[in-house]
Amino acid sequence: MTTKPLDDAALDQLFRTARTYNGYTDQPVSEAELRAIWDLMKMGPTSANQMPARLVWCVSDEAKAKLAAAASEGNRPKILAAPVSVVIGMDTDFHEHLPELFPHADARSWFVGNEALRNESAFRNSSLQGGYFILAARALGLDTGPMSGFDAKQVEAAFFADQPTVRANFISTLGHGDPATIFARSPRPAFEKFNRLA
Structure with missing residues (x-):
């Protein structure tokens, strides 16, 4: 299979005009859409197909309230108002x-007895999966x-009490963004500022 560059409309949607939203419209997000997100993001590569991310899709008011209670004051209203709020755990x-x-x-044997390596790998690869999300x-x-x-320990107690090896990585709201809730785009540096060819 030969891959081809995406067209400008697709690149805009994924990167150039995409934004981080602080609020959303009233348009709901269906469970089918959540499953569709997972079905795409699970295809992204992780080291040795580790796939350490564990997601909790907070769709009920009760779940969003529990998550908001563990968040900083500025993040609480965003979590409560979003159609869905998501915990990306590892x-x-x-x-x-x-x-x-x-x-x-026998990839399992690479990690048995090496908690430090497991923690490092879980963080790195669940962060990758969060980007795929x-x-x-x-x-x-x-x-x-x-x-x-947010308070990671509080999030873990609220959502992963039955999974003591799962830790919270980050959280995200999800929905159809309200353009009135975004800030002016922050600067993005030119290639030369943070890159070098070796």
């Missing part, structure tokens, strides 16, 4: 699933508002 015992997810080698949502015509600004 399972530090992801290696237990590698016999199924990466059957080409944002791009998948944009590709499907939805908008996101990724954020830090």
